[in-house]
Amino acid sequence: MESAVANSVLGMIPQSMATYWAKDGIDLQLSLNQTLTKSLLKVAAGKLDSALVPPLAFDALKKGVGPYKKMGNKATQLASNVRTLFGVPGSLFQAVTWADDDIKNWSDAAGKRVFIGPPSSAANKQIMALATAGGLTEGSYDPIKAPWGAATQSFQDGQFDVYVGAFGFASQSLAELSLSHKIRILSLASENQEPPAELGLQIAIIPPNTYPGQVNESPAITWQTLMMMAVHKDFSEETAYQLTKTYFENRAAVAKTNAMLTQLPTIDHLAGVNAPLHPGALRYFKEIGVSVPDNLLPQ
Known part of the structure; x- marks a missing residue:
């Protein structure tokens, strides 16, 4: 297996x-x-x-x-x-930005570098659909592809501005990341923004304080694989x-x-x-x- x-x-x-x-x-x-x-x-x-x-x-x-x-x-x-x-x-797509940058919602990521998963991954299409649902027009940002295992360090090194990681709920690795530098998780506007049926996703909610360094005051709405x-x-x-x-x-x-x-x-x-x-x-x-x-x- x-x-x-x-x-x-x-x-x-x-x-x-x-x-x-x-x-x-x-x-x-x-x-x-x-x-x-x-x-x-x-x-x-x-x-x-x-x-x-x-x-x-x-x-x-x-x-x-x-x-x-x-x-x-x-x-x-x-x-x-x-x-x-x-x-x-599966995992929840959690779109992470540093709390002290200028990206407060999906539309703020226009012109920025957005990590969308490994090359030739099924996640590419799913993450791009999530970004579109959040108000980020396709073509308005720079999609970055890299292996999952290297993504966290690449984000810390500043190689992209939005890290859309595939994490489990209350992920330990994301908790550790938030302790080193406070984070914000980007949210869809509404729980009614259902993913396209063919993408194999469902709505998921990430409450405030899920991670120690998370600054969201309201639940972050995202999609789960x-x-x-x-x-x-x-x-x-x-x-x-x-x-x-x-x-x-x-x-x-x-x-x-x-x-x-x-x-x-x-x-x-x-x-x-x-x-x-x-x-x-x-x-x-x-x-x-x-x-x-x-x-x-x-x-």
Whole structure:
């Protein structure tokens, strides 16, 4: 299984679940710090058993666009090999500026440098859509792309003015950043600014005082990513069933171990999922009475 950086929500979920999966007979070999658009491609090609991937990336693979544009029809063919087990809440996009600069809201970032995630990342489109919803016209700012792992230090070094990081709620790394220099989190104007349906996002709220050096006096409204556990269509049905069953039977317990994982039990079983379910996962959902839309039924 592959996932994102170790201290991210997506890295912590499989790390935290590994013990429970092991108790139920699943020996997990986990590789972190991966580019998830590439992980999806490995799953589709049968070179990797499973990965936490963005629904937006799967949509791009089906259409042969974005990071898969050069693959042409081969991308669409590979997408037909992908199945999913369940949806998981991902990170919150938290647009950070220094409290003492002149950027108080999204529109103030016109003409500034805005970090939008790693090159060829599904996050690029999501973050740019968030900026647009905040009132920052596309083309009015300089979009900066760099690896997630280097972003915090690059922001501290002044390489960009707005750091739109993918953090878990109450992220320790963001708390530490705010202690070194007070921060402001940019907000959308209203909780009614729903993200475009195809982007695999949902509304999220960051209250004041979430971080020790946060100066926001009102809640910051942003968007949260939704991810899905992807497997190859030929993945073992019994293993798919057990991975899914163990996850849902233990996600509440895992959520109590870390503040960044508190949202694990709160989202729907299929939130964000846009690829057909694996038969093993479908068997579990039928057992517990979860209704599965026709478009997610195994093909």
